[in-house]
Amino acid sequence: MNSQSKSTNAAVDPKVATRIPASRYTSTEWADLETQRLWSRVWQIACTEDCVPDCGDYWEYEIGPLSIFVLRDDEGALRAFKNVCPHRGTSLVSGSGRGLSEIRCPYHHWRFDSKGHFCGTEEDGVRTGRPGSMSLTSVAVDSWGGFVFVNPDLNCEPLSEFLEVLPKELEWVGMEQFGCSEFMTLEVPCNWKVVVDAFIETYHLHAVHPQMLAIADDVHTPITLYDKHTMFMQPYGVPSPRRNGDVSKQELWEEFIRNLGHRLGLSFASVERPGPHPPVPEGQTLRDVLVTKIREHLATLGSRYDHLDDNHVIDDFHYHVFPNSIFNVFAGWCGLIRARPGRTPHESYIDMWNFDLRPKDHPDRHPRPQVHCLTPDDVSSLGSVLPQDLAILARAQKGLRQDEDGLLRLVPAEARIGRMHEILDRYIDPPLDRRLP
């Protein structure tokens, strides 16, 4: 497998997997393999550094049956532990909190310091074991771009190695300066990989989100396959060739503002009423005008993006960080979608976090995010794209259950899905009859 290959939708690395067993999305046996061999051995985003800004702050991360908590220790260092008491196996924390001076098991009040060392039982000063002999189980922890990654395998590669070229390639964005106030979570009736698949290909745009064809070129969306991770770059502010040139300036303007009005600094209320499109000077396109307006907004955030070319000002740099994180990266704004397995192979959670670059003097520059669990009704207020995706996710899972011995077929525009499954095999090392054909 090439360590990195660039391609367009039309000419993707021919070595990428194109047939995927449906059972990977439906079988309990496969989900158990993922718990044992993927989630227990891979770097994954647990939270952001803003979730645990001060000593004693903690944040639980649940992935299928596994639970890990991140803790800022008494010296300000990030730590992560398996959420289990070495006494009788009770989970130690639930959710998130602040100001923890020690970790106390709720079952028998065994106590641990912020470095995970056993401090004794509730009886003052009485130690029931040697210090360190009953420490909490550490999990590898590191951060990049403001995101806290964990890996239960202490023998794992360094995070910087796992991320390959991504930190260098995304340096221009300055994600460590971004803030997010609300983590939205939604339970969905499909496998976690159905979620990832839907968010890493643009092939469904014409069928599921036809309104987006007025503002995005889903045909000329070059894909880059790294080793584990993948990306595509989607041009915005231009109509899809599928519309055969029938998009008016007014339609492009209205759809752009409805979907990406925040990139011009518009409030949610104003994107509901886009108004008439601005004048387009002789020799320019509406995309040029949009670029100018986005530049004007970015200038209010500081000088970070002063020297970007038009491509980086307006287009979508869309990354899949294996296995379950998808970054929709724009200058000054970034959306993260994280998929997590649920109780069965047919359920999962979508976490949606929206980040924006806030100026240095912004009063809420690095807020501690609140978690908000969404209901299906809440989703309808979040624009048209997400409800369209959710409706198709449920139907995808229902269909996958009809022929669990079947093979899915991928087209070149879905090469990122094929690559994800190849890397999944690397971690899972499945039995012969479960491998990619």
Ligand SMILES: [Fe+2]
């Ligand atoms: Fe979609």
